[in-house]
Amino acid sequence: MIRLMVNGQSYDVDVEPDTPLLWAIRENVGLTGTKYGCGIAQCGACTVDIDGTAVRSCSLPASEAAGKKITTIEGLAQNGKLHPVQQAWLDLDIPQCGYCQSGMIMAVAGLLKDNPKPTDADIDAALTNICRCGTYQRVRAGIHAAAAKA
Amino acid sequence: MNYMPKIDRRSFLVSSAAAGLAVGMRLPFGDEAAAQTALPPEVNAWVVVKPDDTVIIRIARVDMGQGTLTGLAQLVAEELECDWSKVTWEYPSPGRNVARNRIWQNYQTAGSQGIRQSQQYVREGGAAARMMLIQAAANDWKVPAGECVAANSVITHKPSGRTTTFGKVADAAGKLDVPKNPPLKDAKDWKIAGKPLKRLDTPDKINGKQVYAIDTKLPGMLNAAIKLSPVIGGKVKSFDAAKVESMKGVKKVVQVGDYGAAVVADTWWHAKTALEALPIVWDDGGNGNVSSETIAARLKEGLDADEAYVGNKQGDAKGALASAAKKVEAVYAYPYQNHAPMEPMNTTALWTADGCQVWAPTQNAEAALAVAAAAAELPVGKCDVNRMHLGGGFGRRASSHDFVEQAVLIAKQLPGTPVKLIWSREEDMTHGRYHPITQCKLTGGFDAQGNLTALHMRLSGQSIVASLLPQLLKDGMDPFVFQGLNPSGAEGVFGYEIPNLLIDHAMRNTHITPGFWRGVNNNQNAIYLECFMDELAQAAGQDPLEFRRKLMANHPKHLGVLNAVAEKVGWGKPAEGGRFRGLAQHMGYGSYVAAAAEVSVDPKGQLKIHRIVAATNCGNAVNPQQIEAQIQGSFVYGLSALLYQECTVKNGKIEQENFDSYNVMRIDEMPLVETIIMPSGDFWGGVGEPTIFVAAPAVLNAIYAATGKRIRSFPLSKHDLKSA
Structure with missing residues (x-):
């Protein structure tokens, strides 16, 4: 049993210590907003926040997240109010298929926490999530929009 | 260009005729009768209006990110003259399409054809529904329909100024005959179509609520991981199931057709872990020297x-x-x-001797239905495809439903148990189209x-x-x-x-x-x-x-x-x-x-x-x-x-x-x-x-x-x- 703290709730999950956190979240906790894309920390679809840092959960053993504060896309909005990044994504109609966007939004939320007003060069250096639909141009606009509001 | 396999259409006709289009022939999920009772009666095939004026527009083509869903809804809504803020949508299943003599026509969503190949008949669907709603109001008021107009989901009798809403007359409208060849608006008069409106499907994509096929959850569901012949077209010679059957969570090790092996377990991670330990001997089918x-x-x-x-x-x-x-x-x-859509190939299937249901990410649910029925060895009329959101498509899920076939072949070996098959990214990369x-x-x-x-x-x-x-x-x-x-x-x-x-x-x-x-x-x-x-x-x-x-x-x-x-x-x-x-x-x-x-x-x-x-x-x-x-x-x-x-x-x-x-x-x-x-x-x-x-x-x-x-x-x- 591993105790995971996800979105402010505690879950005792019966997984082996080396089970990737992604699959513990999806299959044992039951939150499917966090996505499987590659399993090797390349695409970022599985990005969650752990103790304030954006982490690719497909490549992190669940045991290493035990007891830490995990936030998934389902827990990003607070008290019914969308996070500024979510609001910008809604305002600019950014998602296409949307499959990568949970991870994209979590990665951008992490970026803005570290760097509230990123330049284009900062965005280029920090954001490496894959979007196959190709939403990057609007993602960039969305980051600036969210930064302007925060 | 039409990618719809001709043979599928023929098999639909044969199978649906053989099944006699009997009511209640499908399993509880996605059942036609259940679908009909969950909603008020439709105005016509394309439009349902609830008493609170919510408009449900039926979408035959599928949205995989390209915005077709919203575009098609705009075309219907334009002719319907409804309040866009009250528009929502649903995907009719291919089983319902077969049962209704393909009233929603072609489901194929490829070749950039979603809008251009269906704009005429979906606009006619919206226009016909508007005429029926107006007629129902006119009948109620005992006035000529020609004296009434619709705008923003409100019908007005011009001479008297009386008004009613779509929701109030939808029930009566649905009982009228559907007018044929209704006139359509000129594009220069568009108010909803042609405008840069927001997508209908964005809100759930920013908060994790959007359910993609890979997120399907059913009571008692098991998970499967699959290994296909590494040489494309090769076959399974043998595998040693005993080596992994006692691993944690493993329920069953199965062969899939003659080309693959799968482990079924309580979780996908357990299935994948056991599959990696499964010794499989392959026959390369004669292509092992190709480079x-x-x-x-x-x-x-x-x-x-x-x-x-x-x-x-x-x-x-x-x-x-x-x-x-x-x-x-x-x-x-x-x-x-490789297409490499973000969501790897997957399908959930539930098979019994009486029917087969699948939950699939497909660009052509009718083709998926034909593949599922063939793999299930059941008549098309006893099968259906629940159309799930796609995490990208790009053509991979249009004319090849190999993943649907595999899910059904696995589920068939566990009758009555829903099984979700997910390909690893590695399988997806090495077994593309x-x-x-x-x-x-x-x-x-x-x-x-x-x-x-x-x-x-x-x-x-x-x-x-x-x-x-x-x-x-x-x-x-x-x-x-x-x-x-x-x-x-x-x-x-x-x-x-x-x-x-x-x-x-x-x-x-x-x-x-x-x-x-x-x-x-x-x-x-x-x-x-x-x-x-x-x-x-x-x-x-x-x-x-x-x-x-x-x-x-x-x-x-x-x-x-x-x-x-x-x-x-x-x-x-x-x-x-x-x-x-x-x-x-x-x-x-x-x-x-x-x-x-x-x-x-x-x-x-x-x-x-x-x-x-x-x-x-x-x-x-x-x-x-x-x-x-x-x-x-x-x-x-x-x-x-x-x-x-x-x-x-x-x-x-x-x-x-x-x-x-x-x-x-x-x-x-x-x-x-x-x-x-x-x-x-x-x-x-x-x-x-x-x-x-x-x-x-x-x-x-x-x-x-x-x-x-x-x-x-x-x-x-x-x-x-x-x-x-």
Whole structure:
């Protein structure tokens, strides 16, 4: 049993210590907003926040997240109010298929926490999530929009 | 182009006739009766209005990110005259479509056809529903329907000023006959269609609530991981189930057809862990010696083969080339590429002796239904497909439902238990339906005055339809290999007048399964033609734009988009900051597109694609902001392919297994895409694919301008762009 703290709730999950956190979240906790894309920390679809840092959960053993504060896309909005990044994504109609966007939004939320007003060069250096639909141009606009509001 | 396998339609008719369209023949999930009781009675097949005036618009085509759902809803709502803020939507299942004599027509969502091929009948559906709602109100008021109008979901009797709402009369309206051939609005009168409205499906995509097929959860559901023959087309010889049956969570180890093995477990992670430990012996099916080199040699032979299928012929190209004052020749090659949608292949299936239900991410739920029924060995009428959201499609999930077949074959071995099959990314990368591999030899001839008098374009390579839809071959010829190079037709007309022209195809198929990949054969055809047009312009000592213009006088729509990008990018004036420009134009899926690229290449050979100007004439533009999104995305997909993507073959297997060896453009490489949408109003063209055709050739022509290097094989990552 591993105790995971996800979105402010505690879950005792019966997984082996080396089970990737992604699959513990999806299959044992039951939150499917966090996505499987590659399993090797390349695409970022599985990005969650752990103790304030954006982490690719497909490549992190669940045991290493035990007891830490995990936030998934389902827990990003607070008290019914969308996070500024979510609001910008809604305002600019950014998602296409949307499959990568949970991870994209979590990665951008992490970026803005570290760097509230990123330049284009900062965005280029920090954001490496894959979007196959190709939403990057609007993602960039969305980051600036969210930064302007925060 | 219609990718719907003809055989499927026939089997639907046979099967649904045999089943007698009996009510209650399906399992509880997605049952027609349940679906009907969950909602108020429909006005007609396309429109349901709830008492609170919520409008549910039925969408036959599927949204995989391309915005079709919202666009189709706009077209229906425009004619319905409903309140857009109250519009929602549902996907009717293919089982319901079969049971209702295909009232929603074609489900195939590929070839950029979602809107252009269904706009007429969905608009008529909306218009008919409006007429029925008005008639119901008029009947209630005992006034002539002609004295009533509808706007914003409110019906008004003009002489008296009386009003009612759609929700109040929907029940009565649904009992009226559906009017035939209702008149439709002119596009200039549109208030909902043609506007840059927000997508209907965004809110759930920003908070994790959107359920994709891979997120399907059912009571008692198990999970399966699958290993397919590493050599495509190979077979399972044996596997040692006993080695993994006692591993944690494992419920069953099963063979899948003759080509795969799967572990079924409580969780997918347990299934995958056990599958990796499962010893499997494979039969390579005789293709264990095939490599990229052997395939390339086979295609190279086709470049000069005597026999070839002719796709476009004017005059006598070979004769004119023999007597040309000057000849230019080049050979290009295009590699295998994987679709790699973000959501790997998956399907959930529940099988019993009485029926089979699947939950699938499919671009064509009718084809998925046919595959599911065949695998289930049950009549189509006892099966159905629950249409789930897709995490990307790009053609992978349109005409190949291998993942659906596998899920059903697994579930059949656990009757009554729903099983969710998920492919690992590695299975997805190595068992795709790859962008076909081709080569092309182009020979151009000039007369003594420097006029282009002849062009021979010999394509050699793989046919998608020979593998996937052989019934579409015409006397052995695959007409789709000539996309964008045809003498006429809506699907892709060659845009130049050359007196002696020959475009032919030597079909050279391999064991690697090809598929329809966003843009399909237009992608390599546009590279071959548009890069070679630049080579010809150079040989003639002419500006690439002026050289093209002279040959395009009879193709004003092709020329129109080319001129638009040339003007906006500033062609003819020097580019700033060490940038160089390239152009390309092409026509396909009913639309005319062109792009101008601005790139720079530093002395170390580092390429930067700064700016793209892209123009589309799609005839009618239903949602300009979604068209803009599609155009931006098409450059990411097309330029990712150009920069990085090649699936190579070794020992019969695809070598690239994940995004570490099959790279994708990230945000730092995204050029600024400036979009020109210039619908001429006289036709309906697609938008999901077309601009991808011109992405690579415009950039390649700009790279030539910057470096003097002609790149003729791909991806670019294989080449050194450093100054010589």
